[in-house]
Amino acid sequence: MIEYVLLLLGAAIMVLGALGILRFPDVYTRLHASTKCDTGGAMSILIATALIIPAPTMVKIKLLVLTFLIVMINPMVSHAIARGAHKSGVKPKGEVDMYARDNP
Amino acid sequence: MAGEDFLVDPLGWTILVLLATSIILFYRVLTGPTMPDRIVGLNTITTKVVVVIALMAGFLEEYFLIDLAIVLIMVNAVGGLILAKHFERGKKDD
Numbered sequence: 001m002i003e004y005v006l007l008l009l010g011a012a013i014m015v016l017g018a019l020g021i022l023r024f025p026d027v028y029t030r031l032h033a034s035t036k037c038d039t040g041g042a043m044s045i046l047i048a049t050a051l052i053i054p055a056p057t058m059v060k061i062k063l064l065v066l067t068f069l070i071v072m073i074n075p076m077v078s079h080a081i082a083r084g085a086h087k088s089g090v091k092p093k094g095e096v097d098m099y100a101r102d103n104p
Numbered sequence: 105m106a107g108e109d110f111l112v113d114p115l116g117w118t119i120l121v122l123l124a125t126s127i128i129l130f131y132r133v134l135t136g137p138t139m140p141d142r143i144v145g146l147n148t149i150t151t152k153v154v155v156v157i158a159l160m161a162g163f164l165e166e167y168f169l170i171d172l173a174i175v176l177i178m179v180n181a182v183g184g185l186i187l188a189k190h191f192e193r194g195k196k197d198d
Contacts, residue, residue: 004114022129052114077180
């Protein structure tokens with residue numbers, strides 16, 4: 001039962017991440033949506049697959065190794081893309097000024 | 105489960121959902137305003153394809169496909185890092 005809940009949760013998170021990449025204004029907020037939703041959804045779906053399939057134990061261990069690699073690699077690539085975008089001159093559209101918001 | 109009950113299995117439905125979201129993300133890849141937007145879309149599509157390959161391995165009971173998925177996520181890491189290094193020394197032009 002828990003594996004089907006994990007599968008549905010992962011698919012829903014993937015759909016929400018795709019909508020975030022479509023609708024957010026600039027590249028940094030798109031990276032925010034991409035990193036969180038993609039890593040969490042892939043982790044959830046792969047753990048659910050390892051619980052569902054009737055396979056030998058080594059195959060399930062391979063699926064867990066794939067989950068570990070995605071969790072390690074995906075935030076690293078997103079961090080590198082954000083650093084490269086900022087150094088190449090792409091500016092974020094939003095401006096965060098918490099002091100002016102708190103003291104009008 | 106060898107393909108004829110694709111729409112009965114939950115794994116098959118998850119594969120269809122992931123393929124639909126990948127097709128949606130191709131809009132961002134084709135019409136991204138800047139070049140890092142396209143790279144973000146391609147990175148996300150590659151991760152979704154890795155998950156689809158792992159799900160197909162479980163669905164068709166062809167377990168060598170999981171090794172192929174591991175190789176694809178490693179290639180994605182190398183390609184993303186190389187593109188990011190290429191951006192750091194480039195200009196803003198698309």
